[in-house]
Amino acid sequence: MTTNITEPPAQAVAKDPHWAAKMVRLRARRLPERTISFMDDPQLKTAVTDAALGLAKARTAAASESIEQGVEEAGREEWIQARPDVLAAGSALDQANAALEAAMLRLTFRALPRPVWEQLVREHPPTEAQADVGHEYNVESFPAALISACSVEGMSVAEAQELLDTWGEADAKALLMAAMVVNQTMRADLGKG
Template identity: 35%
Template sequence: MPKTTDTTTTPPPAAVARDPHWAAKLERLRARKPATQTLTICDDATVRQNLAQAKTEHDTAVAYGNEDSQKTTAQALEAAQAAFDEAAIVLTFQALPSPAFQALKEAHPPTEKQAEDDQAINLDTIGPELVSQSSLDGLTPEDAAHFLESWGTGEATQLFMTAWNVQNHVRSDLGKG
């Protein structure tokens, strides 16, 4: 049985003395959800181009401060965005708990050749499992393997990298000392 951490402990008195809001902060920390990232795919080049053009026209209207033009271009942008949203496929990925991600990496050790090239994992085998395990859309390892093998290199790389990058996503700032 894996070791778990008790999350119902009382904050140390020294922490509460330094920050009377510590208990509320601690509760917020405990309630955090894992990071997510999306990959948006739109196969319709015309829809993508129309959205890009509408964004450019609206940005130009805003830059010049023309209120009538801003209103017109905002409506066109809204319509282009709606068409894009209708045509697009959005895949969402979520960070795995650290122990699960570590176990996944350990389950896919590098080949001898990959190790000689200083690779820590086998990128050829981890992809389908990583994409599947981090997918919030229910992608199976078989689906992921099919996409990674049949899509063009750029799109397959984006699929893998979205699943990989969410594992390393940072939502914090070190701030000023």
């Protein structure tokens, strides 16, 4: 698809002498992306929560100790940060966060250009029954096609359909909604400028 780049309208230039620069910026805008994360190990989440609580307790104990020992307020935070139990608790939190991060499954979706979206909808027309209840597209075939088309990682339609068919309802909906939302999120402010 080629885009004809034309000169800006004279009225626009008269109103905004920086129109050409504005158009360069508008053309350079990237399509929005959305990442969804899945975590299958609730123990890793609990470990992060426990480690954060451990750090908070260690900091509270160190703060109380600093007051008892007469540490000047100006240097108190550095004194607290240097305490062995605070250092150990901070390290434990870092390790728990790293383990959680490593186990996280992330999928990223990028919005489709409007003509591509419209073509995808045309390729998956609703059945008569679906159209009767107001659907714009076939609710059986469109979700996997949309997920595949928006997948930054290159998920195929078959892979998307497999996940939709085998995952639980909540996760399958989250997967579809990530692909839908990235295409329907407005990034414009329609208020006064």
